[in-house]
Amino acid sequence: MGTGLRERKKVATRQALHEAALALSIEHGLDRVTVEAIADAADVSRRTFSNYFASKEEALLYGDQQRVHALVDAVRARPPAEPPWEALTAAALEIQQDLGARDPNWVNQVRLVRRHPALAAYQVSTYAAMENELTATVMARSAEPPIRARLMAAALLVAMRVAVQEWLDRERGTPLATVMHETFTEMATTFR
Template identity: 60%
Template sequence: MDTALGLRERKKAATRQALHEAAVRLAMELGLDRLTVEAIADAATVSRRTFSNYFTSKEEALLYGDRSRVEELLGRVRARPRSERPWAALTAAAHDGSPDQLAPDPEWVARARFIRSHDVLLAQQVATFASLERELVAELLSRMPEAQRSPTRARLMAACYLASLRVAVQEWLDRSAATPLATVLDEVLAEAGAGFA
């Protein structure tokens, strides 16, 4: 029974990933305006109804990779030593998963630039980050010393952190990727974290 459930979950994950990859590929080829749910479903060789079982829109399918990365980031924060102060744990978790090379995968860079060029995708990206903010707030509260434990402070820290990650990528792209992303991330997180140290 457990093996069957594991297989079913793996098949679902593979279908979701296939739909995401098809959405990204087609968006880059056709542009966002010409991208349709039907085209994504066809490219992933599934029905329109199957698409709807996984995503509510083409934008959600396109940004699924961002959601996955934020979920992985949350896992890395949870895995940090409990003795670390909240902002230190957030900063370390960001570095645990950031590309530390001068020129990350060109496809990733192209996708980042594509998303940045469409307001509707930027808005969806912000919504994606915000949807996981609550879980991050809970993790931060559990790490705060008793005297500093405040839901408002945890919400501010989580929101500032997630916004900082987006700003770091945007700043890095503005610099034409001439500086390593990890360096830009350091700069942005240091500036943003000054009030949370």
């Protein structure tokens, strides 16, 4: 069953606010961007902005939430008999392939997070919330004890963050999948 018009409009508005926050932050710097400017750029009211996001940081990092939700869905779609760590890493690599080559806006967002501690803190809290979803997904597909499932979920998110940072520091042309695979291999020694 398809999504209704009202829901599609909500999704489009949320995406427009995210894109406006990102574009304005790249162009003017995060400190010079206001919620009002983001709302204006997305052609909505300040009140509408507040219906979707609590802050400009949340709007800016909305893409991270989308990627982690896609990751959770991809893990759920993996074969049930696949060991948890393999399912997590295979799903992460699958999501990364869907991203394709370096998206300049995404790369700029990652660099903004590096430069602004407030964004980094917000990203960590976003990932912590998503860690709960990943933990529940691991537990639903395996008999892993809760602490091991949580460690796997947290380790995957950390490994992904480290891989992206390492990838950005490497020579241009190195595929992100290569760096992610290296990072997951290193992390996997803990879960074997």
